[in-house]
Amino acid sequence: MSDVRELLGRAAEDAGRPVITTEAVYAKAARVRWRRRAGISAAAVCAVAAGAFVVPGLSSGPATQDSSVAAPTELVGNSGRARDLGRLLPKGVGAVEQVSLAVIIKHATPEQAEEHPVGPLDGQYSVRRGGGVGYLTVDTRTAKKLDAKLGGAPRDTDLCKDRPGEPAPADCVREELPGGRVLTIWSDAMNYGGVTPEWGPELVGRLMLEDGSMLGIRDSTGFEADTAQGPLLKTPPLTRAQLRTLILSPELLRKK
Numbered sequence: 254m255s256d257v258r259e260l261l262g263r264a265a266e267d268a269g270r271p272v273i274t275t276e277a278v279y280a281k282a283a284r285v286r287w288r289r290r291a292g293i294s295a296a297a298v299c300a301v302a303a304g305a306f307v308v309p310g311l312s313s314g315p316a317t318q319d320s321s322v323a324a325p326t327e328l329v330g331n332s333g334r335a336r337d338l339g340r341l342l343p344k345g346v347g348a349v350e351q352v353s354l355a356v357i358i359k360h361a362t363p364e365q366a367e368e369h370p371v372g373p374l375d376g377q378y379s380v381r382r383g384g385g386v387g388y389l390t391v392d393t394r395t396a397k398k399l400d401a402k403l404g405g406a407p408r409d410t411d412l413c414k415d416r417p418g419e420p421a422p423a424d425c426v427r428e429e430l431p432g433g434r435v436l437t438i439w440s441d442a443m444n445y446g447g448v449t450p451e452w453g454p455e456l457v458g459r460l461m462l463e464d465g466s467m468l469g470i471r472d473s474t475g476f477e478a479d480t481a482q483g484p485l486l487k488t489p490p491l492t493r494a495q496l497r498t499l500i501l502s503p504e505l506l507r508k509k
Contacts, residue, residue, distance in 0.1 A: 334374055334376050335349050337373075338374050343491075346380060346490055346491065347383075347490060349380055350378065351376050351377070351378055352379045353366040354388070354390075357482065370393075372506065372507045373504065373507065375391050375393050377390045378390070380490040381483065382490070384483065384484060385484045385485055385486040386475050386485075387472075387474045387490045388490075389490055390470065390471040390473075392468070393467070393469075393505075394466060394467045394468075399465065399466065409435055409461050411427060412459070413425035413426065413427045422457075423440040423441070425440075426438050432463050434460060434461060434463060435460070435461040436458070436459070436497070436501070437459045438459075439456070440455075441454065441455050441456075441457055450476040450477060450478030450481070451477045452474075452476045453473065453474035454473075455471055455472055456472040456496050457469070457471055458472070458496050460501070466507075470499065472489040472491045472496050473489060474488065
């Protein structure tokens with residue numbers, strides 16, 4: 254049986270290069286989640302949709318550049334992505350800043366946190382509100398990269414259906430939209446024992462597009478660790494309705 258690293262973490266390009274990607278953030282939670290599920294294919298789809306991947310550059314095996322990691326804040330400068338994302342968010346959501354979770358959590362160097370966005374607003378963003386700090390991550394996967402990550406599993410598995418030994422995510426809602434798009438939004442309590450840092454509850458959105466690509470957004474209350482930028486938010490930065498509006502925004506889609 255392939256382990257989760259083989260299932261979710263391998264891309265052949267630039268093997269061996271010490272790149273730390275957005276996949277670093279949820280690696281351990283992904284492994285715990287994967288071990289608790291009996292259906293490998295569906296678990297793989299859910300993990301990819303949620304942005305839970307392995308840690309190239311911090312673990313054995315080839316590194317990958319299939320990522321949308323935001324560069325460290327001091328390197329982002331006037332990239333404008335945080336500003337552009339902020340324009341799409343509702344008033345009162347909080348102060349938005351582009352960050353690198355690999356730098357914050359794993360103490361990666363700027364070189365290791367090199368950015369390879371696919372979508373125009375792909376990246377990682379802190380959201381400061383009421384003294385707490387949560388995060389939004391935006392990640393686009395091309396059909397080719399998605400197929401490589403899934404290892405043959407179907408792209409559009411219905412995550413809202415229970416399977417033997419694999420309950421559906423909490424509060425899971427699937428919508429079939431015009432043009433062949435499929436939107437799925439669910440809740441994740443992130444209560445996976447033995448995971449460091451300890452992430453707070455979050456909402457996750459997955460939008461499958463007509464060309465086979467996927468847009469994913471994590472809407473997290475933050476994490477608790479020595480490296481935390483602040484306490485958890487009481488609720489995710491965006492409500493479910495606000496997350497739905499954001500993920501359907503055409504400004505997040507890559508140009509064809």
